[in-house]
Amino acid sequence: MNKPRLATAWLDGCSGCHMSILDLDERLIELARFADIVYSPLVDAKEYPEDVDIVLVEGAVSSDEDLKKIHTIRRRTKTLVSLGDCAVTSNVPGMRNRFPIDSVTHRAYFENAQFNQQVPRQVIPPLLPTSRPVHEFVKVDLFVPGCPPSADTIHFVLTELLSGKAPDLTNKTRFGA
Amino acid sequence: MAQPIANGQIMAAKTLTINGKHLSAEESATVLEAASEAGIEIPTLCRLEGLSEVGACRLCLVELTGSSKLLPACVTKVAEGMEVKTDTERLRRYRLMILELLFAERNHVCSVCVVNGLCDLQSLAQQLGITHVRFPYLYPKVSVDASHDRFVLDQNRCILCTRCVRVCDEIEGAHTWDVMGRGTNSRVITDLNEPWGSSETCTSCGKCVHVCPTGALFEKGRSVAEMQKRREFLPYLKLMREQRK
Numbered sequence: 001m002n003k004p005r006l007a008t009a010w011l012d013g014c015s016g017c018h019m020s021i022l023d024l025d026e027r028l029i030e031l032a033r034f035a036d037i038v039y040s041p042l043v044d045a046k047e048y049p050e051d052v053d054i055v056l057v058e059g060a061v062s063s064d065e066d067l068k069k070i071h072t073i074r075r076r077t078k079t080l081v082s083l084g085d086c087a088v089t090s091n092v093p094g095m096r097n098r099f100p101i102d103s104v105t106h107r108a109y110f111e112n113a114q115f116n117q118q119v120p121r122q123v124i125p126p127l128l129p130t131s132r133p134v135h136e137f138v139k140v141d142l143f144v145p146g147c148p149p150s151a152d153t154i155h156f157v158l159t160e161l162l163s164g165k166a167p168d169l170t171n172k173t174r175f176g177a
Numbered sequence: 178m179a180q181p182i183a184n185g186q187i188m189a190a191k192t193l194t195i196n197g198k199h200l201s202a203e204e205s206a207t208v209l210e211a212a213s214e215a216g217i218e219i220p221t222l223c224r225l226e227g228l229s230e231v232g233a234c235r236l237c238l239v240e241l242t243g244s245s246k247l248l249p250a251c252v253t254k255v256a257e258g259m260e261v262k263t264d265t266e267r268l269r270r271y272r273l274m275i276l277e278l279l280f281a282e283r284n285h286v287c288s289v290c291v292v293n294g295l296c297d298l299q300s301l302a303q304q305l306g307i308t309h310v311r312f313p314y315l316y317p318k319v320s321v322d323a324s325h326d327r328f329v330l331d332q333n334r335c336i337l338c339t340r341c342v343r344v345c346d347e348i349e350g351a352h353t354w355d356v357m358g359r360g361t362n363s364r365v366i367t368d369l370n371e372p373w374g375s376s377e378t379c380t381s382c383g384k385c386v387h388v389c390p391t392g393a394l395f396e397k398g399r400s401v402a403e404m405q406k407r408r409e410f411l412p413y414l415k416l417m418r419e420q421r422k
């Protein structure tokens with residue numbers, strides 16, 4: 001039998017949700033018996049593959065690149081999970097949304113920069129006018145709030161999904177948990 | 178059946194049903210009080226024991242048989258033969274919408290909020306099973322007033338419940354707070370929309386800070402998840418007042 005294909009993706013977040021995934025510790029090895037981790041910042045694959053069964057997405061959609069990524073992820077994945085408050089609410093990345101984009105980049109690359117003051121045009125993708133939750137762009141199948149959701153919550157979500165159930169997150173996590 | 182007696186006067190009792198359960202309540206009772214007496218919980222947010230009821234948040238909406246209108250249980254008096262429903266599909270749907278709109282209307286960033294884990298709005302959202310907000314966030318540009326020596330008003334977290342307005346007026350007697358503007362432009366203000374720190378009416382009692390259900394009002398120097406609200410004083414003050422009358 002083919003194992004389910006599992007992926008994780010990292011948009012505009014602090015990587016805390018991925019740290020929480022790593023906090024699964026020995027349960028990660030257990031997990032590898034039931035699923036193939038085909039794409040993740042924690043593994044080697046460079047290109048988001050086709051036919052992914054479940055993806056955990058960390059982070060808000062904040063840049064051109066995030067936008068492209070999330071559409072690719074949606075097209076190639078059966079079950080898309082918004083993992084953590086940044087993906088679910090835009091959370092901390094969204095705190096810039098009240099300010100016009102020019103003043104945001106000016107603050108970062110001029111006011112707070114001592115040397116080489118300029119807005120980078122290469123490597124760093126241009127920001128969208130506001131940073132927004134994933135479900136404002138693509139259909140999301142499951143929301144897991146928390147900043148970050150605990151390893152136990154993530155473990156519960158994955159084991160339920162892998163056994164074909166819809167996880168009931170009542171009392172398991174909340175915004176800011 | 179014995180009549181309930183209050184202040185030496187005989188009070189008439191009303192009989193009604195809530196979720197099919199037969200019960201009786203004093204005629205002065207609200208539907209919310211009658212329900213809670215019978216162990217039926219209705220979610221509330223703007224209401225706080227010890228303050229007047231204003232029906233601002235609409236979270237406590239209930240259905241009445243024979244009426245297409247939904248009524249806020251906290252300001253609706255019981256009546257003879259009333260049939261109340263508190264937990265229909267429609268009510269559940271509206272409650273979720275109300276909470277989600279509160280989140281979308283201001284900037285709630287629980288992970289960095291002074292009341293993270295201690296917040297009425299946050300815990301209600303969790304209780305009702307809200308895992309995300311279906312409405313587009315408005316991300317309004319609103320202000321933070323840190324001009325007071327000891328307290329801060331952060332409009333980003335205000336849900337316009339008016340608890341601060343009521344406690345300051347009804348209990349402290351200072352009437353420093355008011356609400357200005359309409360709809361999404363409504364704001365709580367101090368005095369005539371002047372900085373709180375230069376308010377001539379505020380006695381710095383801190384009552385507003387502690388009745389505030391969210392992180393909109395907090396004590397200076399509190400960091401994330403540190404602002405525990407203390408509300409025990411309210412029922413006590415109310416009781417003392419009633420005995421004085």
Ligand code: SF4
Nearest residue numbers: 285286287290296392
């Ligand atoms: S006030 Fe409550 S709901 Fe709003 S950000 Fe703070 S903890 Fe979250």
Ligand code: SF4
Nearest residue numbers: 345379380382383385
């Ligand atoms: S601290 Fe000032 S504004 Fe707040 S309740 Fe007391 S008098 Fe009113």
Ligand code: SF4
Nearest residue numbers: 335336338339341389
């Ligand atoms: S400041 Fe707090 S108590 Fe006052 S209206 Fe806003 S949320 Fe309610």
Ligand code: FES
Nearest residue numbers: 232234235237251
């Ligand atoms: S509790 Fe009744 S309207 Fe707010």
